[in-house]
Amino acid sequence: xxxxxxxxxxDEVIVFEPLYANYNSYAAINLVQFVPIETMISNGFxxxxxxxxxxxxxxxxxxxLICTPNNPTGTVYTKEEMDMLVGIVKEYGLFLLSDEVYxxxxxxxxxxxxxxxxxxxxxxxxxxxxxxxxxxxLCGARVGMLVSLNAQLxxxxxxxxxxxxxxxxxxxxxxxxxxKVPDSYIAGVQKExxxxxxxxxxxxxxxxxxxxxxxxxxxxxxxxxxxxDAEDFATYLLTTFxxxxxxxxxxxATGFYATSGKGKNEIRIAYVLNVESLKRSIEIxxxxxxxxxxx
Amino acid sequence: xxxxxxxxxxDEVIVFEPLYANYNSYAAINLVQFVPIETMISNGFxxxxxxxxxxxxxxxxxxxLICTPNNPTGTVYTKEEMDMLVGIVKEYGLFLLSDEVYxxxxxxxxxxxxxxxxxxxxxxxxxxxxxxxxxxxLCGARVGMLVSLNAQLxxxxxxxxxxxxxxxxxxxxxxxxxxKVPDSYIAGVQKExxxxxxxxxxxxxxxxxxxxxxxxxxxxxxxxxxxxDAEDFATYLLTTFxxxxxxxxxxxATGFYATSGKGKNEIRIAYVLNVESLKRSIEIxxxxxxxxxxx
Numbered sequence: 135x136x137x138x139x140x141x142x143x144x145d146e147v148i149v150f151e152p153l154y155a156n157y158n159s160y161a162a163i164n165l166v167q168f169v170p171i172e173t174m175i176s177n178g179f180x181x182x183x184x185x186x187x188x189x190x191x192x193x194x195x196x197x198x199l200i201c202t203p204n205n206p207t208g209t210v211y212t213k214e215e216m217d218m219l220v221g222i223v224k225e226y227g228l229f230l231l232s233d234e235v236y237x238x239x240x241x242x243x244x245x246x247x248x249x250x251x252x253x254x255x256x257x258x259x260x261x262x263x264x265x266x267x268x269x270x271x272l273c274g275a276r277v278g279m280l281v282s283l284n285a286q287l288x289x290x291x292x293x294x295x296x297x298x299x300x301x302x303x304x305x306x307x308x309x310x311x312x313x314k315v316p317d318s319y320i321a322g323v324q325k326e327x328x329x330x331x332x333x334x335x336x337x338x339x340x341x342x343x344x345x346x347x348x349x350x351x352x353x354x355x356x357x358x359x360x361x362x363d364a365e366d367f368a369t370y371l372l373t374t375f376x377x378x379x380x381x382x383x384x385x386x387a388t389g390f391y392a393t394s395g396k397g398k399n400e401i402r403i404a405y406v407l408n409v410e411s412l413k414r415s416i417e418i419x420x421x422x423x424x425x426x427x428x429x
Numbered sequence: 430x431x432x433x434x435x436x437x438x439x440d441e442v443i444v445f446e447p448l449y450a451n452y453n454s455y456a457a458i459n460l461v462q463f464v465p466i467e468t469m470i471s472n473g474f475x476x477x478x479x480x481x482x483x484x485x486x487x488x489x490x491x492x493x494l495i496c497t498p499n500n501p502t503g504t505v506y507t508k509e510e511m512d513m514l515v516g517i518v519k520e521y522g523l524f525l526l527s528d529e530v531y532x533x534x535x536x537x538x539x540x541x542x543x544x545x546x547x548x549x550x551x552x553x554x555x556x557x558x559x560x561x562x563x564x565x566x567l568c569g570a571r572v573g574m575l576v577s578l579n580a581q582l583x584x585x586x587x588x589x590x591x592x593x594x595x596x597x598x599x600x601x602x603x604x605x606x607x608x609k610v611p612d613s614y615i616a617g618v619q620k621e622x623x624x625x626x627x628x629x630x631x632x633x634x635x636x637x638x639x640x641x642x643x644x645x646x647x648x649x650x651x652x653x654x655x656x657x658d659a660e661d662f663a664t665y666l667l668t669t670f671x672x673x674x675x676x677x678x679x680x681x682a683t684g685f686y687a688t689s690g691k692g693k694n695e696i697r698i699a700y701v702l703n704v705e706s707l708k709r710s711i712e713i714x715x716x717x718x719x720x721x722x723x724x
Binding site: 143274275276294297299300302303 | 433438451454455458460568569570571588589591592594595596597598599600
């Protein structure tokens with residue numbers, strides 16, 4: 135709905151790849167042309183310099199779309215990065231769409247800088263996208279939020295929403311009660327995910343040949359494997375490899391790139407398992423990589 | 430999803446007006462060009478002759494979209510009409526989309542002829558659209574169905590559906606249990622709505638100056654009023670007229686036409702009230718019309 139509200143068919147939206155795979159579907163359905171800018175595993179998928187972004191802006195560019203904390207990379211953009219993006223959209227008159235569904239999932243020294251804190255600075259241009267799915271493990275509720283101070287945009291988005299009549303009724307009633315969930319619930323979730331993130335990161339470091347950015351938020355990370363074709367390795371995990379009759383599943387990263395051919399030796403890991411299962415999964419991944427690369 | 434699956438931007442879909450207002454939104458969002466063919470209140474909004482339909486077919490026509498039993502007219506297409514439509518799509522190689530969410534809501538001598546009974550005859554072209562909303566008064570569940578034997582089409586529709594990940598989880602679980610609802614439930618609903626339809630139809634006949642087709646199905650009817658501007662009258666009902674501090678609400682029919690300016694002296698009535706409230710509503714409508722037309 136947000137993409138549809140800010141574009142006409144053929145308009146361009148700047149995105150940073152790797153990116154959430156379904157964005158590609160939304161763009162295709164809305165005839166939006168994504169202009170992908172690559173981010174690099176070597177600096178934890180943080181944003182490139184300002185001029186690398188600005189030079190992609192054309193007359194057709196309507197918006198910049200970000201996701202922070204990021205699915206699939208786990209990257210959380212810094213205050214400097216958010217300042218830079220806000221500066222760009224101010225100068226060029228673009229919308230800035232910030233998907234922040236993992237807002238609470240940040241760990242350690244990292245602080246999430248929400249676009250919500252820039253709403254007064256760019257009231258007509260800031261759009262924050264949010265959801266119940268991750269915060270309350272309520273993916274099955276299908277309730278999301280579009281936050282903007284731009285009255286015309288909200289009017290347009292509402293008309294699109296009304297074409298679909300409503301979200302589920304039970305889900306809306308449930309959603310309205312969630313304001314009563316105490317902050318301690320979120321704190322507990324955060325603590326658990328920080329533990330999982332640490333177990334994953336420390337565990338992956340014991341596997342030779344990987345490139346592993348330290349995940350800053352969300353519950354994903356993209357790592358580089360010492361293989362030519364991560365999709366072939368992912369297939370091998372599911373169809374061939376077994377350790378004590380167990381294996382693991384990983385998402386080949388190519389699906390998270392808008393540019394074909396990129397991310398061929400990368401996988402996305404979702405650390406949504408409990409700590410014991412995570413430890414065992416890392417052990418299996420290690421053995422599978424040995425077996426795959428050394429026959 | 431069905432419209433998106435069978436068209437490219439700019440393609441044409443033949444529809445019969447008056448039509449369900451939200452179809453216009455779906456068409457706009459998918460850049461589908463509706464080609465409306467008017468149906469007339471004088472013959473209960475039944476279909477025009479074959480050549481009236483065929484002459485609207487162009488190289489861009491991809492489908493014919495119908496709704497039977499019809500929202501907003503209450504019309505149920507006969508076997509002859511369904512045969513004609515199936516014959517046309519066979520000859521011209523079009524898809525036939527049949528929205529049948531009111532399938533069980535047919536009364537008296539009228540029999541619903543579903544496109545489901547033509548699936549073997551036009552397996553690649555027939556698409557039936559259904560929903561839990563009306564059958565089980567479950568509008569808040571947001572669970573619908575797309576039925577087709579065309580494997581390629583179902584594959585495409587599934588990809589669009591996957592872009593939205595899923596329907597609500599609780600709603601899906603609920604939906605799966607509804608096969609256990611006994612037929613007697615539907616029979617009871619039918620009986621109640623037939624009673625309401627009869628009360629409405631007999632009641633409206635006592636109001637002078639109306640044109641009232643006998644509703645055959647669904648729980649709507651479009652009637653013609655002895656006024657120039659039904660929207661002005663509908664506004665009058667809400668803002669000005671009161672009888673014993675009560676009034677009624679009716680939907681101006683212009684919103685159900687794809688062609689601007691049509692249906693100006695028509696309203697849609699939804700007979701979803703209990704019999705006593707319906708009787709009182711007809712009384713109010715009668716008084717309001719008298720008051721509006723004679724000052």
